[in-house]
Amino acid sequence: xxxxxxxxxxxxxxxxxRATLSCRASQSVNxxxxxxQQKPGQAPRLLIYGASTRATGIPVRFSGGGSGTEFTLTIxxxxxxxxxxxxxxxxxxxxxxxxxxxxxxxxx
Amino acid sequence: xxxxxxxxxxxxxxxxxLRLSCAASGFTFxxxxxxxxxxxxxKGLEWVANIKQDGSEKYYVDSVKGRFTISRDNAKNSLFLxxxxxxxxxxxxxxxxxxxPVAGLLDNWGQGTLVAVSS
Numbered sequence: 001x002x003x004x005x006x007x008x009x010x011x012x013x014x015x016x017x018r019a020t021l022s023c024r025a026s027q028s029v030n031x032x033x034x035x036x037q038q039k040p041g042q043a044p045r046l047l048i049y050g051a052s053t054r055a056t057g058i059p060v061r062f063s064g065g066g067s068g069t070e071f072t073l074t075i076x077x078x079x080x081x082x083x084x085x086x087x088x089x090x091x092x093x094x095x096x097x098x099x100x101x102x103x104x105x106x107x108x
Numbered sequence: 109x110x111x112x113x114x115x116x117x118x119x120x121x122x123x124x125x126l127r128l129s130c131a132a133s134g135f136t137f138x139x140x141x142x143x144x145x146x147x148x149x150x151k152g153l154e155w156v157a158n159i160k161q162d163g164s165e166k167y168y169v170d171s172v173k174g175r176f177t178i179s180r181d182n183a184k185n186s187l188f189l190x191x192x193x194x195x196x197x198x199x200x201x202x203x204x205x206x207x208x209p210v211a212g213l214l215d216n217w218g219q220g221t222l223v224a225v226s227s
Contacts, residue, residue, distance in 0.1 A: 035124075036153075040152075041217075043203055043217040043220060044203070046213075046216075049213050087152065091211070091212025095155075095158075095167035095169070096155055096167075096170070097158070097212050099153040099154070101152050101154070102152045108160075
């Protein structure tokens with residue numbers, strides 16, 4: 001099973017600032033890495049797939065990078081609606097599909 | 109517009125059973141893998157099971173093998189999860205998810221249905 005880890009657990013950011021979230025896989029997942037955003041009381045939403053491709057309707061301030069075992073999600077200029085929990089997920093080697101524990105982006 | 113609407117969640121006693129349903133619309137249901145993902149209260153996301161387009165392949169997380177069964181009815185655009193021998197640690201919101209053309213990628217999610225296991 002591929003274990004996903006994320007850091008930091010919580011990231012405190014002010015609106016307009018840049019936020020960088022990290023995700024690490026216990027073995028290579030090539031580019032088969034997705035990022036999801038979840039707001040309180042809502043279902044997760046797909047943001048990024050293929051490590052760096054934005055899903056339909058996702059603003060350009062969201063960008064993904066990395067390959068193999070190290071990945072990042074960057075929000076270039078945080079908006080109020082971006083405060084949420086972000087999960088990474090590998091879909092390279094399954095079952096099982098595995099998620100990271102999440103990074104909460106909250107208001108500084 | 110893709111819509112996934114879950115139902116069937118309830119309060120059930122340990123050892124009990126439940127059947128979750130997901131009504132899908134807005135896409136060709138029979139052309140995509142479908143999955144169930146759960147989220148315990150205040151916790152992260154855990155993939156539970158998925159099923160291939162024609163139902164010929166089904167996979168489960170180890171913790172539910174032998175207790176949960178995923179199925180689908182392509183004629184009725186519906187996905188199901190039969191939960192048996194439920195335990196307290198199965199308490200969670202269960203999300204129905206649509207697979208993307210790339211297997212394992214989950215591109216649309218329902219709002220979830222709550223399963224609470226308690227005596």
